[in-house]
Amino acid sequence: MTDFSLSRSRLSKLRERMDATATDLVVLGPSSHMSWLSGVHPHGDERPVMLLVTRDHAAFLMPALNAAAARKSTDLPFHTWRDDEGPEAALADLLTACDARRPGLSVVLDETMRTDFALLLLDALDRPERRFTTDTVGLLRARKDAAEYDALKAAHLLNDTAVQAAFDALHEGITEQEVAQIINDTYKANGATLEFCSVCFGPSAAFPHHTSTPARLERDMPVLIDTGCRLNGYPSDMTRCGYFGTPDQDYCEVFAVVEKAVQAALNAARPGVAARDVDKAARDVITAAGYGERFLHRTGHGLGVDIHEPPYIASNSGAILEEGNVFSIEPGIYLDGRFGVRLEEIVILRADGPEIFSEMSREMVIAGR
Structure with missing residues (x-):
């Protein structure tokens, strides 16, 4: 059985930083940030993949064709979507599950994320206040364990x-x-x-x-x-x-x-x-x-x-x-x-x-x- 304890420990540390920085939502693309935090490093192409983290919930937006392979690396929930559906409905469900529909959320975006992924996310939010990962995931990654x-x-x-x-x-x-x-x-x-x-x-x-x-x-x-x-x-x-x-x-x-x-x-x-x-x-x-x-x-x-x-x-x-x-x-x-x-x-x-x-x-x- 896969041991997910390292990911859980890093997720806990991220939530401490989110508390300290008044961050409501962290959104990571298929990047080294995602890999470091969750152990998931999905195939990167034009299909949107995101990990959304709030202080009490975390889940993936995941293309259905990548889900089985990614499942080996994480026990976090997936909101999957098929090519013939598009990601919009799955993303909407994920934002509801994260309670991220509230206006004016403080959102941290993965600075290495594709622009189209980031705009898909930002367009689905209500007047978010956004910044990059410097004082959250980036700061934690800089302190090697x-x-x-x-x-x-x-x-x-x-x-x-x-x-x-x-x-x-x-x-x-x-x-x-x-x-x-x-x-x-x-x-x-x-x-x-x-x-x-x-x-x-x-x-x-x-x-x-x-x-x-x-x-x-x-x-x-x-x-x-x-x-x-x-x-x-x-x-x-x-x-x-x-x-x-x-x-x-x-x-x-x-x-x-x-x-x-x-x-x-x-x-x-x-x-x-x-x-x-x-x-x-x-x-x-x-x-x-x-x-x-x-x-x-x-x-x-x-x-x-x-x-x-x-x-x-x-x-x-x-x-x-x-x-x-x-x-x-x-x-x-x-x-x-x-x-x-x-x-x-x-x-x-x-x-x-x-x-x-x-x-x-x-x-x-x-x-x-």
Whole structure:
């Protein structure tokens, strides 16, 4: 028999947040929000799927052809509809069951929901006051629990193994795509799937989102590997840099600056600190070294069910970091036509500071000597 206790616990926490925020109704589409709260991740297409939650009721609007599969993941009631009927009548019944016909309801909408789903819902309500999930589901998702920590830790330990295997396999003439395949094979052999993989040789590393190519490794060439897998529903993400041959002085200098920026951000990250101040700590180091214009992106992003989710560690972020937040710290310096260096850790914020998930050293990996 399926254990729905985790979903019940998260639903209870959501209702506490609804009380605290005077929220009458939370509406989630077929998204990571729905998956996190209910365990249901239905096939996403043009057929409206919604989970409606009030303080004393929760139920799904569910296409009839998806109901049997979704039933395996939840014991919440379904209001089903067939293609030849359309969703309107089933949605009306669901709103009545939720006592959501009252005017002026405070409604939280899933910001990732399809626009046509959201408008279908809003058109069926009477003058709702609407906002997104930042202070309800989003806030709860940002505070990782023990089960999420265990899943994230396992995914990152596997990532360590894959990245180490990739660096160990470096030899003259190997291609970026062949190295990426080594990483993917390691994931598959351990029951994980590839989330993304970017293997960058030489000048390719100056592009933060480079796609691995048939380019071949040559002697005295920098190597950047940014990769992540998904294991038991949760992803990993890490960037490590190395050198095939003997690193030159410029590369060593840039590498040292980026490592110093990582340390500065780690030292700044504490509960109650603004995310933008963590970004500033890393950025100030790189700017002081004369590379400020070559740090092309934010310092980090949250990570959980999604590979990118709040909180974002950026100069324009208003987020205040909390214990249990999981996010990346990944400053970088990118020199066009030459190389790029980015060092990335995923951390969980504890009361006394960040705990790093990876156990692989950030030291420069030297290969091919």
